[in-house]
Amino acid sequence: MANPKAAFYWAASCGGCEIAVLELGKALVDVSKKVDIVFWPVALDFKYSDVESMPDKSIDVCFFNGAIQTSENEHMAKLFREKSKILIAFGACANGGGIPALANTTTKEQIFTRVYKETPTTDNPKGVIPQTKVQVKEGELAIPEFYNTVRTLDQTVDVDYSVPGCPPVGEQVTAVMNDIVAGKLPPKGSVMGASDKSLCDECKRVKGDRKIKKIVRTYEIVPDTEKCLLDQGIICMGPATRGGCGAQCIDANMPCRGCYGAVPGVLDQGAKMLSALSSNFDAESEEEIEQIASGVTDPIGTFYRYTLARSLLRRTKA
Amino acid sequence: MAEKIGVYVCHCGTNIAQTVDCKRVVDYASALPNVTVAREYQYMCSDPGQELIKKDIKELGLTRVVVASCSPLMHEPTFRRAVEEAGLNQFLFEMANIREQCSWISENKEMATERAKSIVGAAVKRVEFQEPLDVKKVPVNPNVLIVGGGITGIEAALQIADSGKKVYLVEKEPTIGGYMARFDKTFPTLDCAACILTPKMVSVGQHPNIELLSYSDVTGFSGYVGNFTARIRRRAKYVEEEECSGCGLCTEKCPVSVPSEFDCGLGKRKAIYRPFPQAVPNVPVIDKDHCLYFTKGVCKVCQKFCPRGAINFEQKETYIDLQVGTAILATGFDLFDASKVKQYGYGRLPNVITSLEFERFSHASGPTGGKILLKNGQMPTSIAILHCIGSRDTNFNEYCSRVCCMYSMKIAHLAHEKTGARVYEFYIDIRAFGKGYEEFYKRILEEETTFIRGKAAEVTDVPQTPAEKGKLVVVAEDTLLGIVRRVPVDMVVLSVGFEPRKDTIETARIFSISRSQDGFFLERHPKLAPVSTASDGIFIAGACQGPKDIPDSVAQGAAAAANALSLIDRKEVTLEPTVAFIDEKSCSGCKICLGLCAYNAITFDETKKVSKVNDALCKGCGVCVAACPSGAIEQRNFTDNQLLAEVESICAAGK
Amino acid sequence: MESNFEPNIVGFLCKWCAYTGADLAGTSRIKYPPNVTPIRVMCSGRVDPVLVMKALSSGADGVLIAGCHPGDCHYTSGNVKTIRRFKLLQRMLTQFGIERDRVRLEWVSASEGERYAQVVENMTETLRTLGPLNWNGSKEA
């Protein structure tokens, strides 16, 4: 029997997910003996037309990372959906919008103004901003349209599985790939390569009395490495974040930022963390409570760093 | 398998149908997914209405039922019982309140109908997610805690004790008896308060089933109906109760005299004292703030003279825990502080006194031996009694204190009888509604008391005529004559009203019961459950629920006793199963929930590394559910899915 | 702004105080705008911020959370947790661009029927002026 065909693609993302795959190293070589890679822009040169010319459902599995921020992202998502038997939302951006989705706190217009007009390094005396179509003497040039709101992959096309993480952790990726090669497929819609409990389950730190007197940011203190960061006033997203990463950030004495997304059954990761955190504010009066709450300087950026596109509200009011 | 839902829209006569187009609500419900049948009916709570539901459950195989009618506080138990009788678990029923919070609040039929649809839609969506739940039964501890030893608490205690059940009667003061012990005569029969009260007090003191804890208060109350634990603080009396024979020698010998609280400060008492001679228990207490030994380290005269060695200066305050199944609060009231109404000059003008001070003057064993005297020692020749002090007054309390009209007339009678003075009553309305009350009013009228219909505007010592010189002048608009009158008198009696006790807030908190807008304890239903509270097993009686006279207080004391006894005789009670539970498979052991439970119902299992909820301790508030970041905690009958279904349905209805 | 816009408000009312207070408003036949659809919870402390955000994202124009007055909570301090969550939630909703008046936390005791009616009237009136939230509609690019 022929090896299964695999494709990798990155949409709106930093490329870290691709590097995470590359970094598998020897494990990747082992896997690659069992699969034929038909599309992988980070390592091999293919054109979109190569994919377009493939018969429908001829790719066995597509690992799609990145959020959907442009018409090109959307086009490729639809294309890979058509051509692939299994479409996997790979990494935090494809799953929750990731860092690119923080663009949802602003607008396309504001982004263009900042990027093409205001940044100190920009030299754009005519104030040109990208247009989808422009006439040059050779004819009409077109670039993809930039959307006002970033979406997740599954808000764009039907998705079979999710592999969370920014980026997904190596061992987990290897395990997922091996499972797929071996045909060990969970029910559609499952999250692969992650735990079903929150990160606290695998975090070794000692959890204390949960009385939060003041919110501190990581640069303000040197946290005790044995004690739960939340007990020290640092917002750690661990309680509201799916585990499976091995608590690597915690091991580096940094709080969890929530890249693995919500725990199964939870509708909105940010709102849940907000509730878990604030319920334990150590204050009774409105003023004191307000005082502690004011320590959360950027609630959206804190609670929805990786999942704004997936959240209930999804973006700020335009 | 899809659920089969039956929806029943009640007209409640015209209460709902007048403002809500029930037909449209039924049509709307019929079209909702999984609704097998939707009907409307005149009175769903009637037997035929309930039969309608039962028949449909049996014949159509309904698996869920929604009744759109009144508030669940009204008829939820009725319909739960009905569905249960038809073989469906009672928690597969949901009530949609389209009366109290829909038809009754609107005059706009269109909007009210739309709202009713929204409310019914939410209930239909919610009920799909409801699950059958088992109701747990727990035994009832037959011991009863009664807080407050006034006439109400005394009545309740005797009723329960006589039935053979154990009563713990907790009283803050050194003696039971309450306000009634301080009164002279009682209206309308004019029998002396002591004559009818003291035998009851003695019975309490001697009853084998009553454990009287005087000079004590309740500082904690936990548990649930049938199984409460009350923490009692027993203040130090510095007198050993078991040793003391009540001979009174200590009081006699004590060199310190201070104003007596019992006599409103008009008379004196000693530093070691009984509030009054018939006190129960007949044991004195030492007032630490005035005792020479405690203030200056010398004296101990009482100890020297005590023939039984009962004085113990080393006695300490102690705490005891009592196990009880029910509690009756009969904590009584405070009298309105007359000095708050500056225009009547109480505390500023001599000879302006309160009604309770009058009672003490008039009492044979009071500070004047029953004589009504002015500050200068003379008898008054004219007395004005001002009604509604602090009552029926938007500046203070809006409610009527219910007893002042009657006791004011009693005072008029006593004043007239004892001094021969001319007596004026300044009243707003005379409320003589009880048995024999109107007759008493007539009697007082015939005794030539002058009734002036008008609330006094002020009492002043600034004369306008020579006749007013040296007098207290009561200024009032006589609303029958339509003139302002100035009536010079020697003495003014302020008929002060009732107020919630100052510690009502604290008591309500300890017992987790609510207060009504006027600050008194809130009964479960003003008409149908006057001595019950929203907390099962906790009853209220007497003036702590609102101003009451002696007959009503006694009636309530007995009623609360009957309620408690009925609960005890049931032997077991059912607990609402709407508690929280933790899904071990989802719990990551993050401990976010641990410190949030007000009842310490959540514990951490160190071997499994998960949190656990103790069913018996959980009160079902749902605080932990909302906080759990893993969605591992759910509250039965208030699950996320149920509430989300309601939210979604309401939002969809608005479009 | 639509002139005859009627806001759709989701109300989370605690069973012991606010819901009973709302019932009392009805029993007393106090008239107020029927713009709130009540959801009964045992305690305002059960109101998960997720529920509030679900309501806003599903098309509600406002959310009212009403519970016992601080200190009077039937569950001792459930409403304190509500305040804690509400304060932080408000901060975040403001960042989302949702006007503060759209999500309100109010204390209504079982005896304050009149107050409940006033709260609803006031909130309805404010939301009529603010206009529809229409979150779904405003979301797409």
Added chain:
Amino acid sequence: MGSRLEFSYYPGCSLEGMNKAYDKSARVVSKELGIDLTELNDWNCCGASAYMSIQELRAHLLSARNLALAEKEKKDLAVVCPACLTTLTKSNRYMGEDPKLRRTIASALKAANLQYLGTVKVRHLLEVIVRDIGEQEVKARVSRPLSDLKVAPYYGCQFTRPFGDFDDKEFPVMLDTLLKWLGAEPVNFPLKAKCCGGMLMTTNEPVGLGLVRSLLDCAAQNGAECVATICPLCHITLEAYQGNVNKRFATSYKLPTLYFTQLMGLAFGFNRKELGINEELISSKHILAKHVEAV
């Protein structure tokens, strides 16, 4: 609203006319106490007097305009006339409680490019001095105590009624307290919150004069050497009608009336001219000479 001791000052109509000395002395003592009174720019009639009972909505509008102006200046409003206090407070409260009234007023204010969100508090200067400044600060400035000057503290009808939650409504004590701080002796004055008769003088003078007379009787019998006032109308009525009282009742009262701010100013060491004390109808010279050295 800004710092507690910065206020928009609303003098009201009478302080520009017959009660100039009140205005003068209020500004002087406020400055001394560190209370920043900046006259509200472009203020208008408060809406008091008969207006409120005849054209209630319009009275509210007048009031609301003043409140809106104060809100624009981000300060609370300090007043000295109890009638202004009552009217402004009434509108402020009613707007807070009645959404319909608020809406109506909002649309009217909008026509004048104004809006009112309800953030302004209306306060009487006496209350600000007694409650915010307090005993220590006031006493610290007393350089010339009004040693044992017997004063009848007269509040009039509107200082606390119906809205004054800051003092007893029927028997206020705030002015008594302040007078004690100044070294004066407030006499027992049971009629301290009774009607001065001012509003009756034009319609039913005999009744009005009777009221003035009972006030004077009461003050004199309790040994008062002067009356301290806090209301412009009370002040004028008590002072200007003493002659008529004497004529009608064959009495011979010559009881000086002084604004509480004038008494404060004296105790603080200001001279008479700065406080407008030379402008009164019944001279206070003799009593001041007796009690306040070298004024």
